Amino acid sequence: MSAGLKTVILLSFVLAVGFLLIILSCALWANWLPLLVALTFVLAPLPNALFAHCGGDEFSSYENSGAVDLGRFITATIVITGFAFPIVLTHSEVIRPAACAMSILGGGLVYGTILAYSAAFRQDDSEFD
Amino acid sequence: MSLPRSDYDPRRVCLNPFPDVNLGKHRRTIGIYLAGALFALANWTFLDAAILSAHAHAPYDEPQIPPPVHVQFVDWVPGFCSLFGMLIVNLIDKDRIRGEDGFGDSRAVWRARLFLFIGFALMAGGLAGSVSLLVLKYVMKDYPEQYTYYGYANVSQNVALMLSAVVLWIAQSAQSEFDYNLTL
Numbered sequence: 001m002s003a004g005l006k007t008v009i010l011l012s013f014v015l016a017v018g019f020l021l022i023i024l025s026c027a028l029w030a031n032w033l034p035l036l037v038a039l040t041f042v043l044a045p046l047p048n049a050l051f052a053h054c055g056g057d058e059f060s061s062y063e064n065s066g067a068v069d070l071g072r073f074i075t076a077t078i079v080i081t082g083f084a085f086p087i088v089l090t091h092s093e094v095i096r097p098a099a100c101a102m103s104i105l106g107g108g109l110v111y112g113t114i115l116a117y118s119a120a121f122r123q124d125d126s127e128f129d
Numbered sequence: 130m131s132l133p134r135s136d137y138d139p140r141r142v143c144l145n146p147f148p149d150v151n152l153g154k155h156r157r158t159i160g161i162y163l164a165g166a167l168f169a170l171a172n173w174t175f176l177d178a179a180i181l182s183a184h185a186h187a188p189y190d191e192p193q194i195p196p197p198v199h200v201q202f203v204d205w206v207p208g209f210c211s212l213f214g215m216l217i218v219n220l221i222d223k224d225r226i227r228g229e230d231g232f233g234d235s236r237a238v239w240r241a242r243l244f245l246f247i248g249f250a251l252m253a254g255g256l257a258g259s260v261s262l263l264v265l266k267y268v269m270k271d272y273p274e275q276y277t278y279y280g281y282a283n284v285s286q287n288v289a290l291m292l293s294a295v296v297l298w299i300a301q302s303a304q305s306e307f308d309y310n311l312t313l
Contacts, residue, residue, distance in 0.1 A: 069161050069301065072165065073161055073162075073164060074165065076161070076162040076163070076164070076166045076169065077169040078169075080165070080166045080169035080173070081173065084169065084170065084177075085173075088176060088177045091181060092180045092181045094180075
């Protein structure tokens with residue numbers, strides 16, 4: 001159990017650093033648009049989690065998995081949105097390049113934390129990933 | 130005995146054009162993620178041009194003349210066409226297109242092919258529209274490169290949308306081994 005405890009502490013630390021980077025990227029230049037990146041990455045695993053249980057029974061899990069496919073498609077779309085949004089804002093000179101780099105790094109840390117958490121504490125009875 | 134029944138049948142028009150590759154179960158997942166990523170990239174490429182156009186200004190060390198061209202509603206239309214075509218193509222059940230016997234009535238197959246054709250025509254129309262927009266609105270008028278970027282972004286949006294639809298189609302029509310075992 002102590003290994004799980006260490007994982008939890010490490011992941012929460014990384015999550016806090018990620019949010020710190022995003023909030024700093026907003027607060028240092030008093031432009032709070034990059035905060036949307038945090039919202040995007042927090043919302044990113046939601047479609048997978050919602051649609052993962054719509055896959056039908058075990059006999060047709062790869063036959064009628066349109067809902068699962070939709071969830072994956074939306075997840076990939078949201079993740080790319082989280083990375084592309086600061087770049088687009090930087091390109092049109094709304095935010096500074098440093099703020100862009102910090103928010104992308106922070107968003108990556110947040111999303112990586114979510115991925116690592118769900119991979120580390122996955123229940124073994126589910127076949128989906 | 131185990132020859133495929135209809136690998137080549139000249140009467141079929143919109144037959145599922147990709148070979149039945151057996152890619153395994155993770156390839157399907159990767160393909161769908163890739164399609165979603167391409168979809169988002171396509172739309173953000175165009176949105177980048179639109180936001181850039183809204184914030185456009187002359188370089189600071191030059192006289193501040195207003196920019197000669199902006200992204201207008203016309204620029205959005207090819208993207209809408211591609212998006213709509215992609216939606217139509219992906220709403221069709223892939224098994225209908227194959228048109229196997231004993232799978233519903235034949236009129237359903239005919240209608241599915243018609244809507245598939247409409248979807249592909251919308252996507253191709255979006256691509257052609259973006260190219261013609263690039264030529265007519267941006268290239269012919271000799272704008273500086275800062276402004277022709279809007280047109281190029283539009284074309285790349287539509288190309289990436291088409292690629293996304295193709296990747297999604299391939300990923301979804303790749304048969305899993307489980308399905309293969311059942312159909313044998």
